[in-house]
Amino acid sequence: MSSILQELESQISGLKTTTTKSNVGIVREIGDGVARIEGLSDVMLNELIEFPGGLYGLALNLEEGEVGCILLGDEKGVVEGVEVKTTGRLLSVPVGKGLLGRVVDTLGAPVDGKGPITASAIYPVEKVAPGIIKRKSVSQPVQTGIMAIDAMIPVGRGQRELIIGDRATGKTTIAIDTIINQARINKANEGKAGFRPLYSIYVGIGQKNSNIARSLAVLEAAGALPYTIIVSAPASDTATNQYLAPFSGAAMGEWFMDNGMDALIVYDDLSKHAVAYRQVSLLLKRPSGREAYPGDVFYLHSRLLERSARVDEKNGNGSVTALPIIETQAGDVSAYIPTNVISITDGQIYLETDLFYQGIRPAVSVGLSVSRVGSAAQIKAVKQVAGKIKGDLAQFRELAAFAQFGSDLDAKTKSILDRGARIVELFKQVQYNPLATEIMVTTLWSMQNGFMDDVAVDKIKDFQLKLQDYFSTRKDTILAKIRDKGAIDDDITADLKAALAEFKTSYR
Amino acid sequence: MKLDKEARKLTKGLFQVSLTNGRLDEKKVSAVVKKVITAKPHSFVGILKEYQRLVRLEVAKYHAVIESATPLDKKTGDQLLANLQAKYGKDLTTEFKVSPELLGGLRIKIGSDVFDSSVRERLARLENQLTHA
Numbered sequence: 001m002s003s004i005l006q007e008l009e010s011q012i013s014g015l016k017t018t019t020t021k022s023n024v025g026i027v028r029e030i031g032d033g034v035a036r037i038e039g040l041s042d043v044m045l046n047e048l049i050e051f052p053g054g055l056y057g058l059a060l061n062l063e064e065g066e067v068g069c070i071l072l073g074d075e076k077g078v079v080e081g082v083e084v085k086t087t088g089r090l091l092s093v094p095v096g097k098g099l100l101g102r103v104v105d106t107l108g109a110p111v112d113g114k115g116p117i118t119a120s121a122i123y124p125v126e127k128v129a130p131g132i133i134k135r136k137s138v139s140q141p142v143q144t145g146i147m148a149i150d151a152m153i154p155v156g157r158g159q160r161e162l163i164i165g166d167r168a169t170g171k172t173t174i175a176i177d178t179i180i181n182q183a184r185i186n187k188a189n190e191g192k193a194g195f196r197p198l199y200s201i202y203v204g205i206g207q208k209n210s211n212i213a214r215s216l217a218v219l220e221a222a223g224a225l226p227y228t229i230i231v232s233a234p235a236s237d238t239a240t241n242q243y244l245a246p247f248s249g250a251a252m253g254e255w256f257m258d259n260g261m262d263a264l265i266v267y268d269d270l271s272k273h274a275v276a277y278r279q280v281s282l283l284l285k286r287p288s289g290r291e292a293y294p295g296d297v298f299y300l301h302s303r304l305l306e307r308s309a310r311v312d313e314k315n316g317n318g319s320v321t322a323l324p325i326i327e328t329q330a331g332d333v334s335a336y337i338p339t340n341v342i343s344i345t346d347g348q349i350y351l352e353t354d355l356f357y358q359g360i361r362p363a364v365s366v367g368l369s370v371s372r373v374g375s376a377a378q379i380k381a382v383k384q385v386a387g388k389i390k391g392d393l394a395q396f397r398e399l400a401a402f403a404q405f406g407s408d409l410d411a412k413t414k415s416i417l418d419r420g421a422r423i424v425e426l427f428k429q430v431q432y433n434p435l436a437t438e439i440m441v442t443t444l445w446s447m448q449n450g451f452m453d454d455v456a457v458d459k460i461k462d463f464q465l466k467l468q469d470y471f472s473t474r475k476d477t478i479l480a481k482i483r484d485k486g487a488i489d490d491d492i493t494a495d496l497k498a499a500l501a502e503f504k505t506s507y508r
Numbered sequence: 509m510k511l512d513k514e515a516r517k518l519t520k521g522l523f524q525v526s527l528t529n530g531r532l533d534e535k536k537v538s539a540v541v542k543k544v545i546t547a548k549p550h551s552f553v554g555i556l557k558e559y560q561r562l563v564r565l566e567v568a569k570y571h572a573v574i575e576s577a578t579p580l581d582k583k584t585g586d587q588l589l590a591n592l593q594a595k596y597g598k599d600l601t602t603e604f605k606v607s608p609e610l611l612g613g614l615r616i617k618i619g620s621d622v623f624d625s626s627v628r629e630r631l632a633r634l635e636n637q638l639t640h641a
Contacts, residue, residue: 011634011637011638012634019623019624019625020624020625020629020633021622021623022622022624023620023621023622024617024620024621024622025620038565039565039619039620040620041619041620041621042621065561065565085622
């Protein structure tokens with residue numbers, strides 16, 4: 001009891017310095033989540049402004065004699081003529097491991113009903129990205145658990161890899177699969193020396209509440225939630241909150257980066273983010289440009305994605321990997337926002353509707369998908385088995401178009417076609433079922449070394465599943481060897497050969 | 509009424525010529541208003557309204573509103589005025605107001621700066637500290 005009294009006394013004595021100086025303004029116009037304020041002569045850009053009733057706003061437009069301000073909440077109760085004041089603070093969110101397993105809104109307040117959050121620190125939402133000196137090149141892999149991506153379009157820690165495609169082509173699924181795989185790897189390696197867990201942050205911007213709830217349920221069912229933070233700014237949220245949500249997510253990721261940990265952020269999706277920012281800008285009467293987007297919509301995304309980085313030992317020794325998502329309209333990648341984000345990121349995974357309906361899922365288009373930095377992060381074993389696959393598949397696509405016209409094919413063309421058809425089959429993968437790297441390596445190795453050539457194409461999937469089963473139940477010593485060595489040497493090659501010969505005698 | 513770019517520029521120019529040494533000149537202001545009313549340029553009502561706004565903001569910069577819960581005695585008032593004029597210049601105009609909702613203490617507003625030592629403000633701060641501690 002006495003400690004409470006002491007605290008009260010100290011609080012009260014702190015109030016003895018009685019006069020406070022503040023800078024105030026008068027609301028002249030309010031509506032649509034935007035207020036115009038007269039006065040506020042000392043206001044700074046991006047400063048928090050306090051409205052009566054606990055509402056806060058963000059000063060975005062500093063004009064002559066007037067300040068344009070966006071509101072971080074419901075404007076009900078604020079009327080013309082009320083007095084507002086500057087706070088001298090920037091918009092900040094709680095960060096830290098206490099947020100893992102939680103669903104929060106843009107301001108970091110919990111929305112999952114699991115009680116208050118214990119934050120390790122408070123980080124400003126807008127922060128300048130780490131500079132050149134602080135950075136380190138990307139060299140550690142992010143295992144997505146999706147064979148088509150890990151083999152052909154590898155992603156490294158600190159990379160920005162765009163997931164782009166039409167509606168309903170499986171963009172979110174790839175992101176969720178990746179998050180599930182991280183949780184699986186984190187769980188399997190918990191407490192091992194030198195292991196770097198990868199924590200995930202899923203930022204839902206302008207999504208339907210039902211979609212976010214579904215993703216949440218999937219993550220919960222897969223046991224991935226304890227390693228994941230969900231930042232939710234659904235379609236019913238204000239445009240301001242949708243505009244700020246990815247920046248909040250980035251701030252939460254930066255805490256992991258600054259404290260020697262790795263984080264993965266999914267921005268789902270940046271098209272809706274651009275639309276929210278367009279709304280805010282138009283309401284603030286900023287001049288509009290192409291497709292009515294404001295002139296700084298490129299900078300909006302570039303400054304957000306630049307915050308994904310891998311920093312060196314002196315500056316935190318962590319990384320933030322970003323998987324932004326963009327939804328295209330009728331496959332048009334040359335629209336304004338898609339081209340912007342494609343040029344900012346270090347590569348893209350392009351998903352095609354046609355492939356999706358042909359049953360090739362994930363519907364990754366090999367020709368249009370690239371990863372500009374990830375191959376440096378690929379582990380050796382994957383490089384050994386997947387090095388040529390992208391080329392093989394591209395050749396297959398080209399020849400398949402020709403082969404449609406005639407039936408007379410020389411032996412070489414036929415072998416390329418057969419190989420290609422088998423790769424396509426292997427890369428089909430059901431959703432929410434990420435594969436371990438060593439399983440991928442053994443599967444691709446058996447394909448590359450001709451063990452699948454005598455299996456009919458429509459039986460490939462069955463063969464693959466049984467082979468994976470066989471390896472994980474009966475030959476897990478080989479899997480462990482691949483996992484530990486990270487490369488396929490002569491010893492492992494001999495083991496694999498023997499194992500496959502044994503498997504093929506029993507397979508029917 | 510929304511002013512176009514031209515009119516806004518003109519208003520700004522009118523405001524600039526109403527200043528002498530960076531301070532508002534009453535004679536010039538009334539001359540400008542008379543001139544605008546007689547010349548009747550395009551959308552002159554809007555121009556005058558915008559001009560009025562600029563003048564109002566400029567006047568407020570050098571006008572102190574001193575609020576207190578109970579009327580101040582003459583001596584305190586004079587002393588306050590002298591202190592404020594020493595800080596903000598001799599031509600500071602003042603206005604004394606009685607606002608019982610302050611509960612006690614003083615609140616002085618000059619332009620958009622507010623010096624608040626009222627009991628209401630202190631209670632609000634205490635509440636804030638206790639709820640967000």
